[in-house]
């Protein structure tokens with residue numbers, strides 16, 4: 584069955600970015616001139632997703648406004664003859680069908696996914712986490728996962744090798760390799776201590792899941808941090824049906840982290856034709872090289 588729907592859990596409080604996120608969503612922080620969430624929505628659309636549901640919370644209204652049409656702004660741009668910008672604004676609101684549901688309590692990522700159950704129904708679906716911005720223009724990360732899903736007919740998690748000292752920030756998996764990039768997941772643990780990690784393979788914020796995850800999530804007890812963890816539910820799922828991992832190709836930026844966000848900004852700026860030369864010269868000057 585084709586994967587058409589995606590869940591974007593965006594109810595998190597963004598405490599790592601305070602005070603910037605005190606009254607506005609972290610998903611709206613701009614990388615150069617585009618909010619983080621738009622990069623991720625564009626990745627989903629490029630992978631063939633045509634319906635998205637945001638699992639939101641209080642203070643997230645700006646996300647809804649961003650993907651809505653904006654008649655006042657559009658009229659203004661039209662009057663000023665700013666055709667190109669006008670076009671770009673219309674493209675945002677025409678990108679994809681978007682739905683919203685509220686996660687009323689911060690009970691964890693697993694609980695957020697469960698909030699979208701009625702919308703997803705009995706179909707396979709994608710989950711995209713807005714903190715992870717993955718630069719893979721030739722073959723978007725989610726598209727790579729969907730390729731694995733279509734071939735192996737099971738849930739797929741995006742994986743990346745990370746330095747072991749960082750593994751406690753991620754869900755971590757044990758695997759049996761099938762090919763260079765595809766593996767079967769044999770065990771999973773959410774944010775393990777370095778000494779207890781089964782490998783250095785971290786789960787990155789892209790998933791393709793079968794709907795069999797929902798009844799499991801419904802029964803899932805709180806895990807790490809007292810939250811209902813998606814990782815724990817997928818581990819349980821893997822006892823009933825094969826779950827795969829995909830070592831995706833592309834450069835991931837952890838934009839939930841200040842340094843990661845800074846690196847992503849520099850990286851994307853260096854790729855933008857309009858200012859890459861001047862920006863390179865500026866950085867060289869500052870670094871004295």
Ligand code: G1P
Nearest residue numbers: 692712715753754786787788814
């Ligand atoms: C979540 C997941 C974790 C995963 C990570 C990827 O954690 O629970 O398994 O590795 O996203 O970004 P969070 O970063 O939301 O705490």
